[in-house]
Amino acid sequence: MQAEQMRPYEYMVYPTLQTAWIRGKGLLLFAGLFFVEFGAGLFLAASFLHTLWGETAGWLISGVLGGGSHFLFLGHPFRVYRALKRPGKAWISRGLLIISLFQLFAFIHLALSFFAETAAWVRIAAQVLAVATILYGGFEIADVKSIPTWHSGFLPIQMLLRSFLSGFAVLLAVNLLLGFMQPIPAVEWISMILLINTCLFAFALVSLGLEEGKEKVSLNMMMRGELKWMFRLGIVAGGMIVPLIAALYGFSVAGGRSSIAIFMIAVLLQVIGDLLLRYALMRTGYFRTIFPCAPRDFRK
Template sequence: MAHEFNMDLTPQEEWSWLVAIDLFLGGLGGGLFLLYQIFGLSSAVALLSLGLVVLGGLVLLSELGHPLRAWRALLKPFSSWISRGVIFVALFLIFGALYVAPAFESFSWLPWGDDPTAKKTIGAIAGAAALLVTLYPGFVLAASPSIPFWNSPLLPVLFFSHSLMGASGVVFLLAPFALNGAALPAIRVVGEVLIATNFALIAIYLLTLRGAGLAAREAVRRLSEGALGWTFQVGVVLVGMILPLAVVIWLPSAAAFAGICILIGALLFRYCVLKAGVYVPFAMT
C-alpha cells in the first residue's frame, strides 16, 4: 500500500518553562550533592541540594493537571523513565537527609552518625541516587523516538555534565558566604573543565543531530535562528559558558558573578532543548 507523508514539522508545545525549571532545579540539587560529597563542603550545601530537588518537584506538580494523581508515576518502573525518576528522587531525598542529618546538633543522636560503616553505606546510596537524579531527565527525553532531536544516547550525558556545571555555579555563588572552605580553588578548576566539556559536548551533539533526519535538522536550525536561536546562542553559549569561563580564569574574585551566569545558562539550556524538539513527519495511509 502506498503511503503519503505529512511533511509538516510540528514543534512540541507540551513541555516548556515549568518543566525546564523542574529539570534545572533537580539537576542542580543532584549535582550539588555530588560536589558536597566529593569536596567535603558544608552541610548547609547538602541541605540546599535537597531543598532544590524538593522545589523542583513542587514546580512539576504545579504543571500537572491533576497533581493528586502524581503517585501513579510510580506504577511503571520497568517501562517508564518517569517512574524510575520519581523513585530516584525519593531515594535521594530519603538517604540524602539521613546522611546529612547527624551533622546538625538536633540530630547528632542518630546512631549512624558515629558508625563509619553505616554512614558510608547511607552516603553511597545517597550519592548514587543523586547521580541518577542528574541523569534520568536525559533518559526521559531520549526515550522519545517521535522527537529525533531528543532521541540520542548523548542527551543523558549532556544533562549530567550540565547538572555538575550548574552545581559549580551554585558553589561560586556561595563563595562570599564561606560555605566552601578550602575547596573553592579546586572547584574553580573543576568548573573550568566542566564549562569547556559542556561546550564541546553541545557542539558534538548539534553536529551529530544535524545529519539525523529532517526533524532533527529542523531542531538544530531552530537553535541557530529566530528567538530560540538568540536564547540559545546568547543565553546558553555566551552568558552560560563563555563569559563565566573568562571570569573564572582571569577574574576569580568575581566567582559569584560567574556563578550567576552559569545558572542562567543552565536554566536556558533545558528550556532550549525542550523547545527545539520537533516531531518526526508521520505517514498517512
C-alpha cells in the same frame, strides 16, 4: 516551521514542534527536571566536600522546587501514588520512585549530620540516588524516539556532568565568598570547572547538529530563528564566552579577594546558560516529516 494553528496535512510535509513539554503546563515539567537535576548535583558535590549547607540546599532545591513542579504538572496531583505502580513501563514512574528514595536517604543523612552522627552507608546510598536522579531526567527525554534531537545516548551523560559541575561551581563560589576556602585552590577549581562546562556546552551544540543530520531545524531555530537572542546572549555569551574568559583569568593570576566577584558572576551566568540551553533543546524539539520534502510554495 509550523504555525500555531496547523492544518491537518502540514505535519506530513513540515517539521512539527512538540509543545507538551515546554508550553503552558509543560513549563512546570521543564522547571521540575532542571531543579531536580541541579539540586541533586549540588547535593552530590557538597557530600564529597562534607559541606552541610550545600547538602541541605541541594536537597531542598531538588525536593521543594523540583518535586513541587512535578507535583503541580500532574493532572491529578493527589493520585501521584498511582504512578509509582508502573516503574517497569514508564520513566515518569521510575523518576518519581528514584526522586522519592533520594529525598528519603538524603533527609536521613542530613538528620544524622545535624546531630554530629555519621553513617557511611546512608551517605553513599544518597550519593548513588543523586546520580540516578540526574540520569532519570536525561533518560526520560532521550526515551522519546520520535524527536531526533532528544533521542541521543549522550544526553543523560551530558545532564549528569553539567548538573554535577554546575552544583560544584556554585558550592565553591559560595564557600569562597563566605571565606570557607582558601582563595588560590578555590579559584583554580572554579576555573577548571568553568572551562570544562564551556567544552560541554560546545559538545552539546555539536552533538545536536550531528543528531539532526542535514536538516538542522533545531540549530537554525536557535541561531537564526525566534530563539536567536537567547542563544547568542544567554547561551554563547553568558554560558560560554564570559566563563571562558574568567577561567583563563583564573589560571593566569594567583587568586585573591579582589577576583571573587568575577568568578561569582561567571558561575551565575553559566548556570543560567545551562538552564537556557536545556530550554532551547526542549523548545526546538520537533517531529520529523512523513514526506522527505515539500514544494516551496506549498503554504501558498
